[in-house]
Amino acid sequence: MTDSxxxxxxxxxIIVVGLMCAPALVVGLAVGxxxxxxxxxxxxxxxxLTFVPKMVAVxxxxxxxxxxxxxxxxxxxxxxxxxxxxxxx
Numbered sequence: 840m841t842d843s844x845x846x847x848x849x850x851x852x853i854i855v856v857g858l859m860c861a862p863a864l865v866v867g868l869a870v871g872x873x874x875x876x877x878x879x880x881x882x883x884x885x886x887x888l889t890f891v892p893k894m895v896a897v898x899x900x901x902x903x904x905x906x907x908x909x910x911x912x913x914x915x916x917x918x919x920x921x922x923x924x925x926x927x928x
Contacts, residue, residue, distance in 0.1 A: 840926050848919075855915045859908055866900035867893050 870893050878884060901908075 851915070855911065858911060862900050862904040862908070863897045867897045870896040 874889050
């Protein structure tokens with residue numbers, strides 16, 4: 840196992856983690872922005888108005904993107920496990 844292999848593996852891992860988090864974070868950010876604009880326009884300052892829509896939207900995004908997320912993590916894990924025999928040499 841060389842230094843370049845470890846660095847490449849760390850880079851791929853960080854990219855996969857970023858891709859796994861991106862759908863939920865982007866949806867939460869977009870819904871939060873819309874709710875904040877709505878609150879500013881109507882001057883309603885209710886805490887549950889920000890929390891509940893974000894939780895529902897993030898849950899829906901995870902259900903919608905779930906198959907892709909699962910496929911991506913399984914592909915990454917499979918490739919990682921397939922490189923184990925190469926590490927012995």
